Amino acid sequence: MSKSVKGLVLKDIKLIISQMKLLFVLMVVWAIFLAGSMRMTFFVGYVAILCSFLTLSTVNFDEAENGFAYLFTLPISRKDYVFEKYLFGFLLTTVPYVVIAALSWAALVIWQAAEANLVEYIVSISLSLPAAYFLLVLEIPLQIKFGQQKSRILTVVMVGCMSACLGVIAMLSELLGSAVETVSSFMGLGAGMLALITAGIIAVLFVLSYKISCKIIEKKEF
Amino acid sequence: MIRMDNVLKQYDNFRLECSMQVPVGQVTGLIGRNGAGKSTAFKAILGLIHTDGGTVEVFGKDVAELTQADREKIGVVLSDSGLCSWFTIRDFIPVLDTMYADFSREIFMAECERLELPLKKKIKDFSTGMKRKLQILVALSHDAKLLILDEPTAGLDVVARDELLGLLREYAENGDRSIVISSHISSDLEGICDDVYMIDNGKIVLHEDTDVLLNEYGLLKVTDAQYEKLDKSYLLETKKESFGYSCLTNQRQFYQDNYSSVVIEKGSIDEVITMLAKRRLGGKVDE
Missing domain, CATH: 3.40.50.300 (P-loop containing nucleotide triphosphate hydrolases)
Structure with missing residues (x-):
């Protein structure tokens, strides 16, 4: 990792830490879910989507008060900046997802041991991560292109996306067990192969989105 | 650089x-x-x-x-x-x-x-x-x-x-x-x-x-009569004033040596900005 990308990752980590109130709210909501409905799969999806949303908020912070101008006088190329956003977004979505998924599984095992089934659990939470990645690859170019001025509209769109994603995840997670079986048997594919194909599609989307974002930022003036 | x-x-x-x-x-x-x-x-x-x-x-x-x-x-x-x-x-x-x-x-x-x-x-x-x-x-x-x-x-x-x-x-x-x-x-x-x-x-x-700019530029403040007799070869800008004319020069010494009765102020960046910017603003200037 280059010095500039490392510095930008550090900056974004500090930025997220400075917004700890939001993370605290996240933890409280998680605790409520934990103690209440036990719908862990929904909550794991919620964490993934919210974390991808946090990445987008770092772009907003960078742009605030014409901050891009100063940022690009530091030893950072525009491509470094875009690359870091995707890297940071990937990490910020994946790491909390894995941690919360593990904790949620542990909670299930402790409090509902009789109903805990690892394979079913993994299948039921497997859709939320690609959904969060999809939100990321869709929104990063939009955020760079339209910036803070149109962020209110974007926020409405994103909240809509989040709700839609969560709704779809909640609905699909109920049906997913049978759906995976149907698709797998229809295409003659195993669950592992489906996961690989999904990972491939996500990787292609990341590359495409990154290239689009690079083009957008190269054209911008600050 | x-x-x-x-x-x-x-x-x-x-x-x-x-x-x-x-x-x-x-x-x-x-x-x-x-x-x-x-x-x-x-x-x-x-x-x-x-x-x-x-x-x-x-x-x-x-x-x-x-x-x-x-x-x-x-x-x-x-x-x-x-x-x-x-x-x-x-x-x-x-x-x-x-x-x-x-x-x-x-x-x-x-x-x-x-x-x-x-x-x-x-x-x-x-x-x-x-x-x-x-x-x-x-x-x-x-x-x-x-x-x-x-x-x-x-x-x-x-x-x-x-x-x-x-x-x-x-x-x-x-x-x-x-x-x-x-x-x-x-x-x-x-x-x-x-x-x-x-x-x-x-x-x-x-x-x-x-x-x-500081040592050789200067601002001449002259009456109408003094302005008429002034050698204008080294004037960069001239502005009409209530008392006569303000003239910016980059040859202050020349005017100090040859026009002892004329008030000459030392050059400064402020004077240059004022004189040159007024020209663009359409201030009354003799070319």
Whole structure:
């Protein structure tokens, strides 16, 4: 990792830490879910989507008060900046997802041991991560292109996306067990192969989105 | 260090056409009124805007081809942009330490303490002067070879301004470093710059060594009768006044020697700006 990308990752980590109130709210909501409905799969999806949303908020912070101008006088190329956003977004979505998924599984095992089934659990939470990645690859170019001025509209769109994603995840997670079986048997594919194909599609989307974002930022003036 | 050749940038209501050079070891001032094009020129030098013509070279390279290592050698203060205001200085130190090979954490923290900048307070809660001091300290913190400072003293009180100009003079003493600086406060530039460019309406209208400007330029205040008899060969600008005429010259000594009865004021950057800018504004001027 280059010095500039490392510095930008550090900056974004500090930025997220400075917004700890939001993370605290996240933890409280998680605790409520934990103690209440036990719908862990929904909550794991919620964490993934919210974390991808946090990445987008770092772009907003960078742009605030014409901050891009100063940022690009530091030893950072525009491509470094875009690359870091995707890297940071990937990490910020994946790491909390894995941690919360593990904790949620542990909670299930402790409090509902009789109903805990690892394979079913993994299948039921497997859709939320690609959904969060999809939100990321869709929104990063939009955020760079339209910036803070149109962020209110974007926020409405994103909240809509989040709700839609969560709704779809909640609905699909109920049906997913049978759906995976149907698709797998229809295409003659195993669950592992489906996961690989999904990972491939996500990787292609990341590359495409990154290239689009690079083009957008190269054209911008600050 | 910096070379701008016929740089052109066209906006809807403004056009920058600018050529200037900042040699190694020189402190160059860029003066002009609000909206004259100073910030646009700086942004062109920093590659923050795309130009429509001409070339901008920094360290002998096209600005678009500057590497990360090249950019580490540039320290910048911008008039309309700064560090993320949600951070504290303490948050920023590891970021700067990672990005700049020559960043000195100890010196930076000591300077923050000396300039009474709190490390744990969010930058959004800083006063304008504190924000400015911080930007200048960051620009000076990583052993840059080139400082590009757009209005670095704006918002500072007299004491803080003197303090910071002292820092810049100290920085410039090392012969291989250059500074290009803009300011509305002409005394800042008179005290520190080797030469000055004046920009007006996007064009460079004057380039002169500061010593020449201060020692050889002058403002003649003459009555109508005196004006009639005056040799006008060395007058750069003339303005009609209630008492007669104000005339800007770059040959003050000539008029002092030959017109002992004429009131002649010593040249200053303020006089030059006033006289040259009024011409563009359509002030009554004899050509």
